[in-house]
Amino acid sequence: MAARTESRDRIVRATVQTLATEGYAATTARSVARTGGFAPGVIYYHFDDLEDLLVAAAQYTGESRLARYREELSDVTSATELLERLERLHTEDVADGYMAAVQELTAASSSSPKLAAGIRTQIEPWQNFAEQIAARFVARTPFAALVPIPELARAAIALFLGMEMLSHLDTDGARSDAFFTSAKQAAALFDVMASAPGNLP
Amino acid sequence: MAARTESRDRIVRATVQTLATEGYAATTARSVARTGGFAPGVIYYHFDDLEDLLVAAAQYTGESRLARYREELSDVTSATELLERLERLHTEDVADGYMAAVQELTAASSSSPKLAAGIRTQIEPWQNFAEQIAARFVARTPFAALVPIPELARAAIALFLGMEMLSHLDTDGARSDAFFTSAKQAAALFDVMASAPGNLP
Amino acid sequence: MAARTESRDRIVRATVQTLATEGYAATTARSVARTGGFAPGVIYYHFDDLEDLLVAAAQYTGESRLARYREELSDVTSATELLERLERLHTEDVADGYMAAVQELTAASSSSPKLAAGIRTQIEPWQNFAEQIAARFVARTPFAALVPIPELARAAIALFLGMEMLSHLDTDGARSDAFFTSAKQAAALFDVMASAPGNLP
Amino acid sequence: MAARTESRDRIVRATVQTLATEGYAATTARSVARTGGFAPGVIYYHFDDLEDLLVAAAQYTGESRLARYREELSDVTSATELLERLERLHTEDVADGYMAAVQELTAASSSSPKLAAGIRTQIEPWQNFAEQIAARFVARTPFAALVPIPELARAAIALFLGMEMLSHLDTDGARSDAFFTSAKQAAALFDVMASAPGNLP
DNA sequence: GATGAATGAGACTTCATTCAT
DNA sequence: TATGAATGAAGTCTCATTCAT
Numbered sequence: 121m122a123a124r125t126e127s128r129d130r131i132v133r134a135t136v137q138t139l140a141t142e143g144y145a146a147t148t149a150r151s152v153a154r155t156g157g158f159a160p161g162v163i164y165y166h167f168d169d170l171e172d173l174l175v176a177a178a179q180y181t182g183e184s185r186l187a188r189y190r191e192e193l194s195d196v197t198s199a200t201e202l203l204e205r206l207e208r209l210h211t212e213d214v215a216d217g218y219m220a221a222v223q224e225l226t227a228a229s230s231s232s233p234k235l236a237a238g239i240r241t242q243i244e245p246w247q248n249f250a251e252q253i254a255a256r257f258v259a260r261t262p263f264a265a266l267v268p269i270p271e272l273a274r275a276a277i278a279l280f281l282g283m284e285m286l287s288h289l290d291t292d293g294a295r296s297d298a299f300f301t302s303a304k305q306a307a308a309l310f311d312v313m314a315s316a317p318g319n320l321p
Numbered sequence: 322m323a324a325r326t327e328s329r330d331r332i333v334r335a336t337v338q339t340l341a342t343e344g345y346a347a348t349t350a351r352s353v354a355r356t357g358g359f360a361p362g363v364i365y366y367h368f369d370d371l372e373d374l375l376v377a378a379a380q381y382t383g384e385s386r387l388a389r390y391r392e393e394l395s396d397v398t399s400a401t402e403l404l405e406r407l408e409r410l411h412t413e414d415v416a417d418g419y420m421a422a423v424q425e426l427t428a429a430s431s432s433s434p435k436l437a438a439g440i441r442t443q444i445e446p447w448q449n450f451a452e453q454i455a456a457r458f459v460a461r462t463p464f465a466a467l468v469p470i471p472e473l474a475r476a477a478i479a480l481f482l483g484m485e486m487l488s489h490l491d492t493d494g495a496r497s498d499a500f501f502t503s504a505k506q507a508a509a510l511f512d513v514m515a516s517a518p519g520n521l522p
Numbered sequence: 523m524a525a526r527t528e529s530r531d532r533i534v535r536a537t538v539q540t541l542a543t544e545g546y547a548a549t550t551a552r553s554v555a556r557t558g559g560f561a562p563g564v565i566y567y568h569f570d571d572l573e574d575l576l577v578a579a580a581q582y583t584g585e586s587r588l589a590r591y592r593e594e595l596s597d598v599t600s601a602t603e604l605l606e607r608l609e610r611l612h613t614e615d616v617a618d619g620y621m622a623a624v625q626e627l628t629a630a631s632s633s634s635p636k637l638a639a640g641i642r643t644q645i646e647p648w649q650n651f652a653e654q655i656a657a658r659f660v661a662r663t664p665f666a667a668l669v670p671i672p673e674l675a676r677a678a679i680a681l682f683l684g685m686e687m688l689s690h691l692d693t694d695g696a697r698s699d700a701f702f703t704s705a706k707q708a709a710a711l712f713d714v715m716a717s718a719p720g721n722l723p
Numbered sequence: 724m725a726a727r728t729e730s731r732d733r734i735v736r737a738t739v740q741t742l743a744t745e746g747y748a749a750t751t752a753r754s755v756a757r758t759g760g761f762a763p764g765v766i767y768y769h770f771d772d773l774e775d776l777l778v779a780a781a782q783y784t785g786e787s788r789l790a791r792y793r794e795e796l797s798d799v800t801s802a803t804e805l806l807e808r809l810e811r812l813h814t815e816d817v818a819d820g821y822m823a824a825v826q827e828l829t830a831a832s833s834s835s836p837k838l839a840a841g842i843r844t845q846i847e848p849w850q851n852f853a854e855q856i857a858a859r860f861v862a863r864t865p866f867a868a869l870v871p872i873p874e875l876a877r878a879a880i881a882l883f884l885g886m887e888m889l890s891h892l893d894t895d896g897a898r899s900d901a902f903f904t905s906a907k908q909a910a911a912l913f914d915v916m917a918s919a920p921g922n923l924p
Numbered sequence: 925g926a927t928g929a930a931t932g933a934g935a936c937t938t939c940a941t942t943c944a945t
Numbered sequence: 946t947a948t949g950a951a952t953g954a955a956g957t958c959t960c961a962t963t964c965a966t
Binding site for chain 1: 938939940941942943
C-alpha cells in the first residue's frame with residue numbers, strides 16, 4: 121500500500137509539474153510520463169483516466185498551496201502585514217505556475233463534471249480559511265455585526281482568482297504591483313483606524 | 322464583401338455559442354461547424370487558424386457585452402442601483418454563457434501568445450469603462466483624493482471575473498445571490514454616507 | 523479566341539512561375555491564382571483540371587527553354603565553346619528554376635499517366651535537337667560511322683537531367699562547376715584531336 | 724528493442740514499396756499503412772513525421788542497392804562485363820522500383836531541406852563507390868593522369884539517374900536497351916584498346 | 925467569361941487508452 | 946506492477962473543384 125501511494129504521488133507530482141511548465145493543453149498522458157520518467161501505461165494502474173488524474177493534481181496543488189498560505193498568514197495581525205504577505209504569496213503563485221494550473225483546470229471543468237466536482241471540493245477549505253482570516257480582521261472594526269463573513273471571504277477568493285487571471289495576461293507584473301501598492305496603502309489606513317481609541321478597548 | 326462579413330459573423334457567433342455551451346476544450350473546428358451548420362473547411366477560408374477565430378470570438382463577445390454594460394450602467398447614480406444592475410448583468414453573463422467564453426479563452430491564453438494578445442486588447446476598453454464608473458462614485462466620497470481609480474477599476478474587473486469563475490463551479494447560483502444581497506446592503510450604506518451633509522455641497 | 527489564348531497563357535505563365543518559385547508541392551490552384559492575380563475558379567474555364575494545367579506548363583517551359591538552347595547553340599562549332607555555352611545554360615536552368623519545375627513534374631508523372639504522356643511529348647524535340655548537335659560534332663571524328671547518334675543524344679539528355687538533379691541537392695554549385703571545368707578540358711582535347719591533320723580533309 | 728527495430732523496418736519497407744508502386748505524391752501516411760497492414764498512427768510512434776520516414780526510406784533503399792551494386796561489380800575487370808552487369812542492375816532498379824523511390828525523393832527534396840540533407844548524405848557512398856570503379860578502369864588507359872576521377876564518377880551517377888528518369892517516362896524499355904547495346908559496343912572497343920600493347924606492360 | 929465563397933474529401937498528426945509481455 | 950508498442954478516433958488544416966452570382 122505504501123508502494124501504491126508512493127507511486128501514485130510520483131505521478132501526481134509529475135502531473136502538477138507538467139501542468140505548471142507546459143500548460144493544460146500540453147498535459148497529456150505521454151508528457152506527464154516523460155516528465156516523471158515512467159511509462160504512460162502506468163498512469164492507468166493508479167487512475168481511471170486522465171480526468172481522474174487531473175482531479176488528483178488539482179487537490180494536491182490546492183492542498184500544498186493552502187498549507188503554504190496557512191503557514192504564512194496564521195500569525196498575521198496587522199492589515200499591512202497581511203497585504204505584504206499576500207503579495208508575496210501571489211508572486212509565488214504566478215512564478216511557480218501552480219495556481220495557473222488550478223485556473224486552467226477550473227476553466228476546463230466546464231466540460232467535465234468530474235473535474236468540476238473535484239475543484240469544488242478543493243475550494244471549500246479555502247473558503248473556510250478565508251473566513252477565518254476575514255473574521256479576525258472584521259472583529260476589530262465597528263462594522264463587525266454588519267459584515268457577512270462568508271460573502272466577504274468568497275469575494276476575497278474571487279478577487280484573488282481574478283487577479284491571477286489578469287496577471288497571466290500581462291507580460292510584465294507592473295499592474296499587479298500597482299494593485300498591491302494601493303492595497304497596502306488602504307491597509308495602512310485600516311490599521312490606523314482599527315487601532316484608534318474607541319475601536320479596540 | 323457584405324457576404325464575406327456576414328459569413329464571418331456567422332462563424333464567430335457559432336464559435337461563441339459553442340464555447341459557451343460545450344467549453345473551450347470541446348470547441349473544435351468540427352464542433353463549431355456542427356453548431357453553425359456549415360462545413361469545417363469554411364472556417365479556414367475566413368480565418369487563418371483556430372487561434373485566429375478564437376481571438377475574433379473573444380472580441381465579438383467582449384464588444385457586445387461591453388455595449389450592453391454601457392447601456393445599462395450609463396445613467397446609474399446610486400450605488401444601490403449600480404449593484405442591482407450589475408447583478409442583472411452578471412445573471413445574463415452566466416445565463417447566456419458569453420462571459421464563460423471569455424473566461425475560458427482567458428485561461429487558454431496561457432498557452433497561446435496570440436490569444437493572450439487578443440484578450441489583452443479586448444480587456445482595455447473594460448478597464449476604461451470601469452474607471453469611468455469608479456470615478457463617478459468615488460468623486461462623491463471624502464476619499465476621492467486617496468483612491469487610485471485605475472487600481473480600483475482593475476480590482477473590480479478581477480472581482481467580477483473571479484465571481485464568474487466561481488459561479489461556474491457552483492451547480493446552483495445560491496452563493497452568487499448571497500454575495501449580491503450582501504453587496505447591495507453595503508451599497509445602501511454607501512449611498513447613505515455619500516449623501517450625508519458635508520460630503521456633497 | 524485571341525482572348526481565350528491570352529488568358530490561357532496568363533494562367534500557364536503564372537503556373538510556371540509558381541512552380542519555379544514555390545516548388546511543385548506548393549503549386550496549388552490557389553497559389554497559382556495568387557501569383558497570377560486572378561480567381562482560382564478561372565483555371566477551370568481553360569483547363570480540365572490541375573493535371574491538365576501542369577502538362578501545359580511543362581510544354582510551355584520546355585518550349586521556351588528549347589528555343590533558348592537553340593538560339594545559344596545553333597552556331598557553335600568547337601566543343602570548347604559548346605561546353606562553355608552549356609555551362610551557361612545549365613546555370614540559367616538552375617537559377618530560374620524552370621528545369622527544376624520540369625524535373626518535379628517528371629517525378630510526379632509516375633502517378634499521373636496524363637502528365638507522363640505530356641512530358642514524353644515534350645521531350646521528343648529535345649531528343650531531335652540533341653541529335654542535331656551530336657551529329658555535327660561526331661561527323662568530324664574518325665568514329666563517325668561507329669557512333670549511334672540517337673543513343674548518344676539520349677545519353678547527353680540523361681546526363682544533363684541527372685546533373686540538374688544532383689545540382690539541386692548541393693547547397694553550393696561547387697561540384698557542378700568542377701564538372702564543367704573538367705568537361706571543358708576534355709572538350710579542348712577533343713577540339714585539338716578533331717582538327718588534327720587526317721581527321722578533317 | 725529488437726521489436727522496435729523490427730517494427731521500424733517493417734514501416735520503412737512498406738514506405739519504399741509504396742513509393743515504388745504508387746509514386747511520391749501518393750505516398751501518404753495512410754497509403755503506407757495500408758501497404759504495410761498497420762495503423763497509420765504507429766508511424767508516428769517510430770518517426771517524428773513523414774519527412775523523417777522518407778529520409779529513412781531513402782537511406783534504406785540506397786544502402787541495400789549499394790550493397791547489391793558492390794556485390795555485382797566488385798570483381799569486374801573488363802568494361803564489357805561492367806556494362807553487362809550495369810544493365811542487369813539497371814533493369815533490377817527499374818523493375819523493383821527501388822531507384823524510382825530514390826528519384827522521387829530526390830525531386831521532392833527541393834521542397835524539404837531535411838529530405839535534401841538525408842539524400843545528400845545517402846549519395847556520398849555512391850560517389851565513393853563510383854570513384855573506385857572509375858579509378859580502376861581509368862588506370863589502364865593512357866589518359867590516367869588527365870582524367871579527374873571525382874568528376875567522372877559524378878557524371879556517371881548523373882547519367883545513371885538521368886537514364887532512370889527517362890526510363891520511367893517510356894512505356895517500354897526499348898530505348899534503354901538500345902542505349903546499353905551501344906554502350907556495350909563502346910566498351911568492347913575500350914577493352915581492345917586498353918589491352919593493346921603499350922598500354923599494359 | 926470571371927469571381928470567390930463554399931464543399932467535402934483527405935492529408936498529417938496527436939492522443940487516450942489497451943494489452944501482450 | 947510496470948512497460949511500451951499499437952490502435953483508432955478525432956483534431957487541425959489544405960486543396961481541387963463546383964456553382965450561384
